[in-house]
Amino acid sequence: MKDYEIVIGLEIHAEVNTNSKVFCSCKNEFGSAPNTNCCPVCVGLPGALPVLNKKAVEYTIKAGLALGCEINDIAVFERKNYFYPDLSKAYQISQLVKPLCLGGGIELDNGKFARLNRIHLEEDAGKLTHKNQTIGTLVDYNRGGIPLMEIVTEPDISSADEAVEFLTKLRRTLIYSGVANCRMEQGGMRCDVNLSVKEKGSNVLGTRTEMKNLNSFKMVRRAIEYEAKRQIEELESGGKIVQQTRKWDDNKGKSFPMRSKENSNDYRYFPDPDLLTIEIDREDVEEIRKTIPLLAEGRKKIYVEQYGLPEYDAKILTNDKFISDYFENCLKIAHMPKQISNWIMTDVLKLLKDYPTEDLTNIISEKNLMEIISLVEKREITRPNSKALFEIVSTATISRNADKFENEDLTKDESTEEINAKKLAEQNGMLNSFSHEELVTAVENALANFPNARKDYNETPDKVLRFYIGKVMAFSKGLANPQEAEKLLKAELEK
Amino acid sequence: MEITIKEVERLADLSALKFSDDEKQKFIGDFNNILEMVNQLQKAEVSAQNVFNRSHKLSELREDIAKPSFDTELILENAPKQRRNCFNVPLVVE
Numbered sequence A: 001m002k003d004y005e006i007v008i009g010l011e012i013h014a015e016v017n018t019n020s021k022v023f024c025s026c027k028n029e030f031g032s033a034p035n036t037n038c039c040p041v042c043v044g045l046p047g048a049l050p051v052l053n054k055k056a057v058e059y060t061i062k063a064g065l066a067l068g069c070e071i072n073d074i075a076v077f078e079r080k081n082y083f084y085p086d087l088s089k090a091y092q093i094s095q096l097v098k099p100l101c102l103g104g105g106i107e108l109d110n111g112k113f114a115r116l117n118r119i120h121l122e123e124d125a126g127k128l129t130h131k132n133q134t135i136g137t138l139v140d141y142n143r144g145g146i147p148l149m150e151i152v153t154e155p156d157i158s159s160a161d162e163a164v165e166f167l168t169k170l171r172r173t174l175i176y177s178g179v180a181n182c183r184m185e186q187g188g189m190r191c192d193v194n195l196s197v198k199e200k201g202s203n204v205l206g207t208r209t210e211m212k213n214l215n216s217f218k219m220v221r222r223a224i225e226y227e228a229k230r231q232i233e234e235l236e237s238g239g240k241i242v243q244q245t246r247k248w249d250d251n252k253g254k255s256f257p258m259r260s261k262e263n264s265n266d267y268r269y270f271p272d273p274d275l276l277t278i279e280i281d282r283e284d285v286e287e288i289r290k291t292i293p294l295l296a297e298g299r300k301k302i303y304v305e306q307y308g309l310p311e312y313d314a315k316i317l318t319n320d321k322f323i324s325d326y327f328e329n330c331l332k333i334a335h336m337p338k339q340i341s342n343w344i345m346t347d348v349l350k351l352l353k354d355y356p357t358e359d360l361t362n363i364i365s366e367k368n369l370m371e372i373i374s375l376v377e378k379r380e381i382t383r384p385n386s387k388a389l390f391e392i393v394s395t396a397t398i399s400r401n402a403d404k405f406e407n408e409d410l411t412k413d414e415s416t417e418e419i420n421a422k423k424l425a426e427q428n429g430m431l432n433s434f435s436h437e438e439l440v441t442a443v444e445n446a447l448a449n450f451p452n453a454r455k456d457y458n459e460t461p462d463k464v465l466r467f468y469i470g471k472v473m474a475f476s477k478g479l480a481n482p483q484e485a486e487k488l489l490k491a492e493l494e495k
Numbered sequence B: 001m002e003i004t005i006k007e008v009e010r011l012a013d014l015s016a017l018k019f020s021d022d023e024k025q026k027f028i029g030d031f032n033n034i035l036e037m038v039n040q041l042q043k044a045e046v047s048a049q050n051v052f053n054r055s056h057k058l059s060e061l062r063e064d065i066a067k068p069s070f071d072t073e074l075i076l077e078n079a080p081k082q083r084r085n086c087f088n089v090p091l092v093v094e
Helices: A053-064 A160-179 A217-236 A284-292 A296-305 A311-319 A321-331 A337-354 A364-375 A384-400 A419-427 A435-450 A460-474 A482-493 B005-016 B021-043 B046-051 B074-075
Strands: A003-014 A078-081 A093-095 A105-107 A112-122 A128-130 A137-138 A148-155 A189-199 A209-214 A244-249 A254-257 A277-279 B056-058 B085-088
Touching: A003 A160, A003 A277, A053 A112, A053 A148, A053 A160, A053 A284, A093 A112, A093 A311, A112 A137, A160 A189, A160 A217, A160 A296, A160 A321, A189 A217, A209 A217, A217 A244, A217 A254, A277 A460, A296 A311, A296 A321, A311 A321, A311 A337, A321 A337, A321 A364, A337 A364, A337 A384, A364 A419, A384 A419, A435 A482, A460 A482, B005 B021
Parallel strands: A209 A244, A277 B056
Antiparallel strands: A003 A148, A003 A189, A078 A093, A105 A112, A112 A148, A128 A137, A137 B085, A189 A209, A244 A254
């Protein structure tokens, strides 16, 4: 068999995070009852006129700036004509000749720079639910008119791994910039894969196929692996690749050509006479650039350089913005980056695996986590007890928020009493009960049991002090407050 | 540009519509009349500059404020068929 190279280009659609739709003031919201966020503009009634949403344009530009794109001086909206019931007007308002953003790209871990071709702004289509021959297809136009940015790459990607890494980084950048939520399970981010294979080293690109609407990274990976194998086998057996659009069937693990009719699209683009050209001033672009917050890499750098966290921990904490946000909210309560990071990296993330959510306060509030950390720091609770307390507090929090998880076996706890870590620790008898009298006894015992050690106190006071503190802590099984013990010991030793 | 039967058939195909030969002939006439009318615009004296010098700045665009939508009944009023608050169309599965 010959050696082949895989050539992949991606088209990513991400819904823009606005309040209203792109050409009308209907709500941009997922999960509403069918056709409740609709008006004459977004159901395409004759005579209704589109009015462009400023934020949708600004956010698309912001995404472009975060991805290193050039922003065009002028942007034009065009009509892309096709007949399908998800589009009420029989055309989609999109951009062809003058998109908002050009170029840019994302650096992959292997050093490759995967280039973007462009980012343009368009409107999302309605949602179709296909029933059967008798009932037919049901159309809900709530999604119709939601602003959608289409991000198109150059054919720079050469494996499923690279594609998934690219998508992960792209998604992270869009989420950190605040321009898109990219909730894949809600269709907030979808991906089309263009793929061809060529003989290794050859400059001639093979014929490509397109796979549409892959809505998870897992699907993207499987679809790429399947399609590359299919094309190579086709060529090896002397066949030819037909340029076509294919539909990925994730259940069967195969892709199928869509009917040829849908391949014979002729979109007949032309400028939409209802919308004026947009003139983009450089001052406006610079204003938008100023609104780009610190992205994952920037936060990671601070975590390592200023907070002294290990590179690996900083990476895990910043991979998902909601985790990083949670970490930073905890920091605001008390600046203990290492302790917070340790708890998140172990106990919190472990629970997140079983109870997926984009809001860690559904598992444990920042306030309660910080309360537990503070109890440990003040030695008011032992380490094993702190872990048990975490378990109690998180279990209570999770059952309180049961409806926010998908787990079927969760029953919701309807009580309204605030979940308070310290209170729960008291109720469960977890707080240390090492009294001052006990501490005095422990100090006396330590000094009496090791009389020789104190002889060196004048020469090496710190060393001797540390030795006795250790003895007191051991005697108290870690329950004593070391600051208190130090005070008492010092007083005794200096007598 | 003159409309031919091929043009009509292509548009019908893209629109997923079927027509009889008589209807297609009628469309040829209709389309040509429309084009002829539009062609009168060629006589108008306009320069490209006049046509394209209208534009919006970012500051002139609509603020992103959501407003109430129409009642679902009103939205579905003209739907030939509806079901479960959706427009109901013939099955279009690929």
